[in-house]
Structures are given as C-alpha cells and as structure tokens.
Amino acid sequence: RISDDLLWLPYVTAKYVEITGDLSILQERLPFLEGQPLNKDENERYGEFLQTNDTHPLIEHCHRAIVKGATRGVHGLPLIGSGDWNDGMNLVGKDGKGESVWLAWFLCDVLESFAKLCDSLGEYETAINYRTRSQEYATAVEQFAWDGDWYRRAYYDDGTPLGSILEPECQIDSIAQSWSVLSGAGNPDRSRQAMQSVLERLIHPQERLSLLFTPPFNNTEHDPGYIKGYLPGIRENGGQYSHAATWTAWAFAALGDGDQAGTLFDLLNPVFQADSEEKVEVYRVEPYVICADIYGSSPYVRRGGWTWYTGSAAWMYRLGLEAMLGFHKIGATLQFDPVIPSAWDGFEIRYRFGESTFFIEVRNPQHVNRGVRKVTLDDRPLESGVVPLVDDHRVHHVSVTMGSVA
Numbered sequence: 001r002i003s004d005d006l007l008w009l010p011y012v013t014a015k016y017v018e019i020t021g022d023l024s025i026l027q028e029r030l031p032f033l034e035g036q037p038l039n040k041d042e043n044e045r046y047g048e049f050l051q052t053n054d055t056h057p058l059i060e061h062c063h064r065a066i067v068k069g070a071t072r073g074v075h076g077l078p079l080i081g082s083g084d085w086n087d088g089m090n091l092v093g094k095d096g097k098g099e100s101v102w103l104a105w106f107l108c109d110v111l112e113s114f115a116k117l118c119d120s121l122g123e124y125e126t127a128i129n130y131r132t133r134s135q136e137y138a139t140a141v142e143q144f145a146w147d148g149d150w151y152r153r154a155y156y157d158d159g160t161p162l163g164s165i166l167e168p169e170c171q172i173d174s175i176a177q178s179w180s181v182l183s184g185a186g187n188p189d190r191s192r193q194a195m196q197s198v199l200e201r202l203i204h205p206q207e208r209l210s211l212l213f214t215p216p217f218n219n220t221e222h223d224p225g226y227i228k229g230y231l232p233g234i235r236e237n238g239g240q241y242s243h244a245a246t247w248t249a250w251a252f253a254a255l256g257d258g259d260q261a262g263t264l265f266d267l268l269n270p271v272f273q274a275d276s277e278e279k280v281e282v283y284r285v286e287p288y289v290i291c292a293d294i295y296g297s298s299p300y301v302r303r304g305g306w307t308w309y310t311g312s313a314a315w316m317y318r319l320g321l322e323a324m325l326g327f328h329k330i331g332a333t334l335q336f337d338p339v340i341p342s343a344w345d346g347f348e349i350r351y352r353f354g355e356s357t358f359f360i361e362v363r364n365p366q367h368v369n370r371g372v373r374k375v376t377l378d379d380r381p382l383e384s385g386v387v388p389l390v391d392d393h394r395v396h397h398v399s400v401t402m403g404s405v406a
Contacts, residue, residue: 004084004103007069007110010062014113021331023120026062029055043082043094063126066114070107070133073099073155076140078107080154085175086212088227088236095157101145102153104137105179105186111137112184138185150194151176151186153213156222163213169220172201173213175244178251195251199260202248207301208267209294210245214238216297233297235305240294242268242312246319253323253339258369261324262341268316273304290316325349325362334358334387336375336400342367346402354391358398366403373403 017023031051038045071079077099083090084100092098111134118127145152153163153173163173177194180186186194202211216238217228230237249264266272273294274280274287285291285304290312293305321327326338327349334351344367349360375385376399387398 004069004106006065007106009065010114011106011110013058013062014110014117017117017120018113018331019329026057026059026117026121028058030058030061031055032061043090059121062114066110066130069103070111073097074159075099075144075155076136077101077144077155078103078137083225084154086227086236088225088230089154089162090225090227091223092154092156092162092225097157097159099155100153101141101151101155101163102173102175102179104141104145105176105183108134108137108185109179109183134185138183141180141185142187142190145176146190150197151180151190160222162222162224167220169215169217170213170224170238171215172197174198174202174211174248178244178247181251181254182247192255195248195255198248203264203267204296205263205267207296208273209240209296209302210248210264210267211238211296212236212241212244231297233300234295235293239296239305242290242292242294242309243315246312246315250315250319250323253319256339256370258324258339259341259343261339262344265320265324273302289313327351327360329389332389334360334389334398335385336360336362336372336387337370338362338364338372338400338402339370340364340402342369353389355393356389356391357395358387358389359395360398360400362400362402364402368402368404371402371404372400373405374401375399 013026016025031054033049034052035047035049069078073079074097079096080089080093080098080100080103081096082094084103111130115127115130118124118130141151147164150172152161153170153176155161161167163170163176165171177198180191180194201214204211216232217224218232227236233239235241245268249261249268252264253261270287270290273283282302283304285307289307290309291304291307292309292312295301295303295305324339325347326336328335328337340347344364346361346363348362351358351360372385375382375387377387378396
C-alpha cells in the first residue's frame, strides 16, 4: 500500500522539532518492522510484523518514508495505491496507476517542513531536493487537477477523474480544497474559490453538517473501494467525517476568515449538537466528546456515529488553540496570530512553562478577524511580538492587542 501513513512520521517529527527546538530526538535509534512483500494478487495484508534487530536514527526513518511516499504517476501526482487518508478509496489505484491530489498537497507540506529541518542540520542539498519536489507537485496539481471551481480529488487507474463536476458522484471532496490552503502550496485565487465551493456545496448550517464530499457513492461505474459499501451519506461515504471537517474550519482560519472559522468550530462542537431535547433525540451520542462521523442522509441526518475518536479530538483542540486563538510555541518562545470572530472582545489563556506561569490576555478593541498591533510582557513592549519563555518560577503577564498597525 502506498499512502500517507508513512508520511505522517516526517510531518509529526518536523512539527515536534519546530515546537520544542529539540534536534536530539532525530538521533534516537529505532527498529524497522519486517514483512514479506505483497503477492501479485494481494492488495493488502493484515498481520503481525516483527521488529528488526538493527536500529537506525529517527531522521533516517523520516527520509526513507519521504522517498517511499514521494511517487509520481502519469500526471506527476503521487500514486494513491490502495488508499490515502481516506483508506476507503482502496480500489482507486489498485493497479498502481491511480493518483491522489490530496496526497500531493500533503506532500508539499511534508517536503517544505522537512526542508526547513534539513536546513537547520546543514543538509542543504537534501533541502533543495525536497523543495524542488514540492514545487513539482504543486505545479502538477494546478496543471492537471483544477476542475473549474475546485480541485479534483484523485485519478483512477484508467485516468478518470475523481472529485470532478464531470462525474455524477463525489463531485467535490473537502480535503482536496482545505489542504490547498493548509499546505500553503495552492494558487491563492483558486484556493479561495475552492473554499467558497466548499461553503456552497458541503456546509449545511441547518443540519449542522460539514460534509466530506458530495454526492455520495451509490451507482458509479467506477468502484472506488470499500467506501461504496457504506450506505450513501454514512461515514466516509458523503457524511460528515469530523477529522476532515476540522481541516475545513482550519483552512478558513488560515485564510484569515475568523467569522467563518468560528461558525464552523461551533458547528463541530458536540455541546451544540445536544443542547436541547429535540437535538438529543436526533444526535443520540455523547455531547462531551467529538464523534468520528455524523450521518448526512435521511432518515438519519445528524445522527452521531463513532465517539471517543481521538484523531478528530486532537485536531479539534489544535483548531481552537493554534488556528483560531493563534497560540504558537516555537522553540523557547510564544508567538501569537489569532484569527477569531470579529464579534469577540478577546480571550485569555493560562500557560504553564516549567514552574513559571504566563497569563495571556488578548484584546480585540477594533473587532477585527486578524492582526496583532502590540504585544507586551510584564508591561514592557516587545517590538518583535515574540515572547521569550523562561522557567524562572515567576508569574508573567502577556498582553496582546489585536488591530491594524498604524
């Protein structure tokens, strides 16, 4: 299986180093897993795989994952194999020719993030190589995957587009649009148009749904995989898949649209799915945890699916803290870039760093969505806006004032 699974390792590793500033983790030695290659007639295999006796540094694991995942098909896009993030699309590329548009965006992010890491290690040639590959993927998407109002999702083995207005089902898929923004690699004008198409076709405020794609698979001649085994509107097959829905909200935050990001955050908030007896009767799952999916077709519209699904919960937490409140720990500093609803007066954060406490007050007197005018630390202005973190066992006060810079 060629998919995104391996590529999450360099993605998470690069993010961890950015947040902590700890390069030593890259030299931690880890084993590989061993297994026989798939037979010619096998698409996938479930089994127990043993660890190798020899170990290699984490950074080598990351480089190998990138080499394995950075493939190319006939359009210059990465091969989807037997599924990418949406592993239910396991037959789109079963013959080894199908390609993934979403995976191209994700690779752009992985390659650019890891190129920065290589720069810090003095591996400049590798960094240049990764940036070149990233640009090649972005160029391929713009050349072969723009559908007119949004980006296509993939190509089947025979070259038929998936996620296109030309097809009767799965005409638009949210993650191909949101990651054009989140990767930073999409054409800005096209990305904004793509997200507008998401609003128009995938966001259903009355039903409190942020759909993964539409229309669901049902009668299509091409078999995308086991995703078609779900009834239309259920789980990945055209329902709300909360993991992807957080990316939709995050993309609007990345575009600076705090009003829309706030609206979608509230839409995803399980508390608001069950704050009346009528809603409880429809939703029918716990209102205090994120559920993996919400049904999108009658007669079960807005019925909750799997709960206690930590993948979605973690992204929801990051959406609120990082994308909207703009709280970013980078090395031994704090940096702020809030993107919030214009109606908000501000907010407060209490952050512990070792034995020190930082009380952070963000004010929004001009009621803007985005923009930081002034940052102070213990009443001292910080021209750079960067707050140094010191574990001095003291209480510190940070004031962030939003607004346009004079």
